[in-house]
Amino acid sequence: MRNLRYLLYIAILIVLLTLPIYTGVYLLNVMDMILIYLALALSWDMLVRSGQISFGMAGLFGVGGYAAALLHLNAGVNPIFSIVLGGLAAGVLAWLIGMAVLQLRGMYFAIVTLALAEIFRLIVRNLPDLTGGPEGTVLPSSIFAGNSTKTYWLVLTVAAVSVMASEIFRRTRIHFALTSIRNDEIVAKSSGIDVFKYLVFIFVITSAIQGIAGGAYAHIYGFVSPEGSFSVDFTLLPIAMALLGGMHSTWGPVVGALLLGVASEFLKLKIPYGHLLVYGLIIVITILFFPQGIVGTIGQKLKKTHTA
Amino acid sequence: MAILKTENLTRLFGGLAAVNHVNMEFRENEILGIIGPNGAGKTTFINVIAGIYLPTEGKIFFNGQDISELQAHKRCRLGIGRTFQLVRPLQGLSLHENVMVGSLFGKGLSQREARKKAEELCEFLGLSDITRDITRMTALEIKKMEIAHALATQPKLLFLDEVMAGLNSDETMEMIDLVRKIHSQGVTIGIVEHVMRVIRELTDRVVVLDWGEVIAEGPYAEVSNDPRVITAYLGEEA
Numbered sequence: 038m039r040n041l042r043y044l045l046y047i048a049i050l051i052v053l054l055t056l057p058i059y060t061g062v063y064l065l066n067v068m069d070m071i072l073i074y075l076a077l078a079l080s081w082d083m084l085v086r087s088g089q090i091s092f093g094m095a096g097l098f099g100v101g102g103y104a105a106a107l108l109h110l111n112a113g114v115n116p117i118f119s120i121v122l123g124g125l126a127a128g129v130l131a132w133l134i135g136m137a138v139l140q141l142r143g144m145y146f147a148i149v150t151l152a153l154a155e156i157f158r159l160i161v162r163n164l165p166d167l168t169g170g171p172e173g174t175v176l177p178s179s180i181f182a183g184n185s186t187k188t189y190w191l192v193l194t195v196a197a198v199s200v201m202a203s204e205i206f207r208r209t210r211i212h213f214a215l216t217s218i219r220n221d222e223i224v225a226k227s228s229g230i231d232v233f234k235y236l237v238f239i240f241v242i243t244s245a246i247q248g249i250a251g252g253a254y255a256h257i258y259g260f261v262s263p264e265g266s267f268s269v270d271f272t273l274l275p276i277a278m279a280l281l282g283g284m285h286s287t288w289g290p291v292v293g294a295l296l297l298g299v300a301s302e303f304l305k306l307k308i309p310y311g312h313l314l315v316y317g318l319i320i321v322i323t324i325l326f327f328p329q330g331i332v333g334t335i336g337q338k339l340k341k342t343h344t345a
Numbered sequence: 346m347a348i349l350k351t352e353n354l355t356r357l358f359g360g361l362a363a364v365n366h367v368n369m370e371f372r373e374n375e376i377l378g379i380i381g382p383n384g385a386g387k388t389t390f391i392n393v394i395a396g397i398y399l400p401t402e403g404k405i406f407f408n409g410q411d412i413s414e415l416q417a418h419k420r421c422r423l424g425i426g427r428t429f430q431l432v433r434p435l436q437g438l439s440l441h442e443n444v445m446v447g448s449l450f451g452k453g454l455s456q457r458e459a460r461k462k463a464e465e466l467c468e469f470l471g472l473s474d475i476t477r478d479i480t481r482m483t484a485l486e487i488k489k490m491e492i493a494h495a496l497a498t499q500p501k502l503l504f505l506d507e508v509m510a511g512l513n514s515d516e517t518m519e520m521i522d523l524v525r526k527i528h529s530q531g532v533t534i535g536i537v538e539h540v541m542r543v544i545r546e547l548t549d550r551v552v553v554l555d556w557g558e559v560i561a562e563g564p565y566a567e568v569s570n571d572p573r574v575i576t577a578y579l580g581e582e583a
Contacts, residue, residue: 210449210456213438217446220435223397226417227427229451229498285437 057186065189071298072196077275078290079199080246088219090147096154097127099267101248102255116180120252127248135240158267173262180256203287283330348373353403363389365557376534378548386557387537391504396420426500428491430507444493451498466493485516504535
């Protein structure tokens with residue numbers, strides 16, 4: 038059973054890696070977008086496992102994007118390395134903010150992250166000398182000179198790193214710490230868990246992933262702008278994806294990102310701008326009828342038939 | 346030797362003193378009963394000792410070390426364990442995993458070691474059928490799981506906060522035996538309980554709290570005849 042599962046993973050990995058051989062540029066571009074959202078959905082879910090809900094993904098995504106783009110443009114940093122530094126910048130920022138904001142819980146934390154994302158956008162917008170102000174900054178060229186195969190491999194790497202990070206979180210003591218904190222902080226503390234340290238740690242890691250995704254996005258499209266890089270889409274879509282697929286797991290957000298990503302691409306063609314309405318509907322239906330998401334619901338069904 | 350000592354320990358909530366100038370001593374390897382009417386401050390006392398609340402005034406010494414300002418998770422690692430009056434199983438974790446949390450973080454064991462420890466503890470407490478869904482366990486099983494969780498941190502001093510509540514008389518007998526078993530392993534125990542039979546059978550000494558203050562202290566037989574204690578429980582004679 039276990040070997041079979043590993044074989045399946047390897048098969049999926051081979052299909053994903055060799056995708057450029059049998060598909061065209063259009064599908065690769067769609068995949069790029071889906072994989073970036075997949076990384077964001079996973080990073081959101083990883084924080085949710087501690088019970089803290091962030092609405093600030095767009096903020097850290099934008100910060101990572103701007104950091105990567107500006108480091109490349111002004112300091113001549115290699116694009117790939119600048120993406121890593123974008124993640125680092127988001128991580129360091131999250132650490133500084135987290136030390137203060139992670140005293141808050143639940144709704145209060147969520148609202149503050151939402152406000153912070155907006156504050157980052159406004160700061161970037163009002164520093165024209167550094168960031169290009171409201172118009173943003175255009176890079177001399179897209180990464181890999183726009184080569185769609187290499188670009189795809191880059192975002193595939195970003196997504197793979199997120200999946201690996203999520204699995205590490207699932208399989209190590211971090212899983213026990215986060216689940217305890219989500220259930221009951223007093224019990225967690227009384228079991229020897231340094232609650233604040235774990236919350237800061239997970240906030241930094243997930244923010245770094247968001248920063249890396251933002252850096253990749255900036256280099257793929259070759260420009261950054263306050264409205265584009267900090268778009269609320271980067272907060273709302275990943276949440277919808279994680280909810281649809283199922284929270285507190287790796288495969289939930291992955292499945293959600295693939296389904297909703299493909300659906301959104303299709304809907305954009307059929308009903309331009311109407312796709313947001315469909316997202317809303319999907320979220321409502323998911324929460325009402327299968328709050329554990331697709332993966333969670335199927336998992337439960339399997340468990341039941343297994344024990345029956 | 347006192348394993349835990351409080352000096353003038355006070356915890357205010359607004360103007361209300363839930364714990365009021367308490368001087369208490371836990372002697373090494375004794376079973377100390379903490380009793381008192383509802384709202385006397387028993388659970389708050391445990392919460393202040395465990396570090397969930399910081400004291401407003403006064404000091405706490407554990408093995409001679411001043412822990413008054415120490416964070417809760419550090420007190421756990423030093424060896425202060427506790428169960429909760431309202432049981433709090435961790436949803437999303439199995440029975441064994443619930444217990445593992447204690448030794449993973451309280452003792453810094455690896456997952457493999459923690460799992461082994463959890464299996465031992467569950468066996469020690471007579472918890473079987475380990476794959477069972479924790480949402481379907483009986484009251485006794487959940488209480489045992491809580492105790493196993495606390496024991497997994499390998500406490501030197503263990504607080505049991507009303508572990509007998511909600512148990513029938515057979516189950517209470519079983520629990521009394523378990524507390525004795527735990528005690529015989531060298532754990533000092535502080536037990537908060539409303540069931541007087543439990544206090545009578547288990548404790549070496551009893552401290553009575555009322556309105557956050559210690560109103561009596563001594564062996565159960567003495568304390569239970571103390572007029573102040575009787576008044577606290579039954580009220581003033583009209």
